[in-house]
Amino acid sequence: MHGVASPLNAAGYPARMESTSAPSPLRDLTSGLARGDDEAWTEFHRDYGPGIFRQHLAATRGDHDLASEALQQTYLRIARHARPCDSAPMFTAWLRTVARSALHDCWRRRRTFWQLLRNPLAAPEDASDENDDATLSEALESALNRLDAADRALLEQKYFSGLDVRSLAARLEITPKAVESRLTRARAELRRVLIDMLKSHE
């Protein structure tokens, strides 16, 4: 059994994180999470969701279904244990712990006896988060390099340079809808290549 903290253990973090200092944006966000504000949860999903999903995807070596299920379980656990918090590093560490624990439980639920017999060392907890992240980053770089040059450039401009669809459309002299279509196709290809690469790491 690896050292995944249970949500109950993880829930102990926020109480210690609380302080009496002036309200911070993070405190507002975490207070909203604890109250169940839709706006706070939308913000949290926008800002922290991709990181949690990336963590799950890296740990599951590209298993999209399992990563999505673990994401949902992570959110539910956060809803159960969230408390107002001021410390970004501690909040981030707590999120990682909750995410890892949720993924572990999803994995254990899904894993059957026969799968365990066939491949007992295939549990996602065998590798550390850092290794998983490194593997995913490496695979992502390789997958981007394998894409068509135009698709790669489009994705890099959208996600790394931060250009929005309207700006991209103006730059490429095509309609925003055409940009959306190209982005969708480029992401689909990236996804296919990325999954292949992650599976080859197993």
Add this chain to the structure above:
Amino acid sequence: MNDKNDSHARLVAETFHGDWNGSAASKFALRAAARARTRVKLRHAAATGGGLVAIATGIFFAMRDPQSTPSLVPAVVSTAKPTPAYEIITDDELVALLRDQPLLILPQERGERRFVLLAQSTRD
């Protein structure tokens, strides 16, 4: 997971979920929000219910008949020695007690003696 500006994480998320903010995953967040609200309501209801129970308990004890409440004063323990149900006396003391009554003394084996009070035995 310090991903507010993590473009890689966003690229990965949108590669698998399409538009992240409008994806199925965003429904997970709204579901979690609803769950958190339910928990808050339940917590408030439990706190309110607990308070009501405490108040009702307080009223119940305050309105109870004081005589029916058990006394907190400890029971007084009598220091007088209880009278014994019987007393062991010697043969001579028995003879002295029955001095004015007809008494038959029957020697028994091993030197013991049996006393028979004649007046009572004739009544029986």
